Amino acid sequence: MSEDFRAFLKEMEETKEGGFIRIKKEVDTRYEVAAIVKKLEEARKVPLIIFEKVKGSSMPVAANCNGTRGRVAHALGVPKKELEKRIIHAFRNPIPPVEVSSSPVQDVVLMGDDIDLTKFPAMMYHDTDAAPYITSGIVFAKDPDTGVYNLSYNRLMIKGKDRLGIFMTVGKHLNAIYSKMEELGKPLEVAVAIGNHPSVSLGALAIGPYDEEELGIIGGLKESPLEMVKCKTIDLMVPAGSEIVLEAEIEPFTREKEGPFSEFTGYALGEGQNPVLHIKAITHRHNPIYQDICGGQSREHLIMATIPMEANYLRAVQSAVPEVRAVRVPAPFTLIISMKKKYEGQARLAMLSAFNADLYLKHAIVVDPDIDINNLQHVLWAIATRVQAERDIFIVPRVRGSSLDPSAEPVGVTDKMGIDATAKPNLDQFAPINQVPREVMERIKLEDYLEKDF
Template sequence: MARDLRGFLKILEQRGQLRRIKALVDADLEIAEISNRMLQSGGPALLFETVKGSPYPVLVNTMGTVERVCWAMNMEKPEELEALGRKLGMLQQPKPPKKISQAIEFGKVLFDVVKAKPMRDFLPPCHQVVIKDEAVDLNQIPMIRPYPKDAGKIITLGLVITKDVETGTPNVGVYRLQLQSKNTMTVHWLSVRGGARHLRKAAERGQKLEIAIALGVDPLIIMAAATPIPVDLSEWLFAGLYGGSGVHLAKCKTVDLEVPADAEFVLEGTITPGEMLPDGPFGDHMGYYGGVEDSPLVRFHCVTHRKDPIYLTTFSGRPPKEEAMIAIALNRIYTPILRQQVSEIVDFFLPMEALSYKAAIISIDKAYPGQARRAAMAFWTALPQFTYTKFVIVVDKDINIRDPRQVVWALTSKVDPQRDVFILPDTPFDTLDFASPKLGLGSRMGIDATTKVYPETEHDWGEPLQSDSDVASMVDRRWAEYGLGDIEQGEVDPNLFGYDMRHR
């Protein structure tokens, strides 16, 4: 992969989507406040060139619009993401081709996998400067503190890289880390994540777990690491599939791990099983401060970086935030995969305003009674990231699921609460969801907002109102003749509901 973070910055600057800030700013609260205002207005990425107490600039809001997320993935439009989803779906559940055209298409996908194989870089830019042992001082990195009651400074967009001590299989994730001292941080990961599994295996063998944090990589690699799709491929191969060519990797200086060769910073260290410190509270994606939780302590003994490195960061919070824009893009990638897993699903949407995954709207081509309930149940188990979806609303295929007016109409005109709402109690749940009576254990709700058929209902359903097709066509033709050519004809723009935040 030839492009790195700096290459992506050139793209942003050429397209007028990067603003350089030369004024002195503070990484404590001030950068996040400025960035949050840009996110609310769909503004450009920001490069703060002069940061108090640090020699390094801070880059934030790189993927603050869906448009820029697409650019990060070498695409121009969200619709192109579905083609990528179809490719990943073929790899996840390959089927014997029935036609020559299908065989050719599958052959192209396999060729893409070959091209996506990672490559080794023996003189990587990330090793231009090497700092070891007592000279390591993480305070030099301009980590931000986004909210006033946050416990400290954090890393948010670092690739956290570990390896299974038995099989040698690497895992690349994006987890939050809290600064604890000049050479230690705590890492906050869920017990089901790859890094946590690797730590448990290391503990069973009485070994320390080696860990590397890569900061300031091409956003495309971050997208690959943040995509929890159950395909038996490494995140490096995933990134190669996303970008069309293999990721350049470099061997770390002091641990047996590989990192992106063009990373701006690399932090190398170890975790001693059982060594923990309190982590948090921090503002999270739910819009509240999270709790305090004992988390594994990482001891860093080596830092490498490029000459004149750039520190890339972001922060969580109530949408819109960068994580919400990423989720909208991933929604498009998931769609073909979800259709393959649950055949009756026509389309699905995760509204940003519903925290990007707490509520899902699904449209189905309804063919039999009870199908909406089946689709909701299948959705919850289709992909790991849907485990924490609290509400699933199922509508007919003729409903535009990205138009809130149509969805609300379906809810109010097609739902009888006693018949059409079902609740699954006491299911494993998101510990950050304070609405649950017990943290980590909550309920989820399905709503059947489809047109009912026998025996779901014992009476005929009303015929929906529709315009006369001939008259509608005539009005389309004569719209300008009426003197109304400068007025749109009442169609809802789906961009207003999550696909492009530049115009909000």
């Protein structure tokens, strides 16, 4: 499997998986790209888009690269229905990366006065965004004690030619690594890779234990080692197949205003005093292609995070409750679990396991296998008819959650709620569901009873 971003784009243009379009008319990074993406979504279309001419930049822009499950599955070489299985396989069977001596991502090396982030086609998506943001950059860092790499997506606010504001969620791994370095009074070296194959994107979004290295998960997704090349100015390696790399340090004890930004919750969030990246070098391919992930509740922003998130929840919950069959993340901070309940208390155990798997999770709902977890109306019907609040709802108050939850007060402190929407004591002994006999449903043909012009 290719791990090269350009090879991925070429394959998508040839196969048209999920749609592929080129827009030749000039677009503005201020709101116009976001408007085009949004209008396409309103028409229920999520094509991979190449914006060939972007105002103020020489770089073309690729958007919606991870916008559909089918496109991501195709990039990994599996059918869409096998995508979750491949991700869980990668969690369980990581393949370490390998170092290569050179890469096209270092064809051009910019340092000193040649560094200029303002030439990037960084976007403003909504009228609440504080500045242009880099959204598709994967941040690479190493734990100072173990040397284990951490990969994460963090919003990056352009603050000048060589400076970026960064938002790090308290409780997440990058923040923990930065805190270690700050206690030592030292800067944290980071690299930001832009323009990445979907296998790298999914791996960077993997949620797991602190010492679980995402680089191995990427290898598992690809079923081959990720090729990496040493940075020019810092002690890190980055994917050889990326388009652009920013080599940087996050300064200790420096905080500057960052945000607000249009987040996946649908709200402008996170204005505060946050750390700053100082760029030491920019490397890129000749004529680089800039990858963008449209901010806010764009389809890509939501789907690319949800895919590995669901796989992680499934492996975590099944390890405690093997009877769990499937999970879905239908909205921010919310999980629906389908399971064949065997005994009292098992549904609550499944929800507690899910809460333990990811601090972002705030609401968990368990339903019986007869409920379609992809149909929210069906899930609400189960809640309406199988739940008694005192018996079936529990709350874990005042625990750490997402710093991007607009309802949290203070920031990042939230209540977690579990809803057991399974039939009590079990589905077999619950009130029978109304059904027209199957034989009659199969026998009746509407055309035998209705006029042709109905």
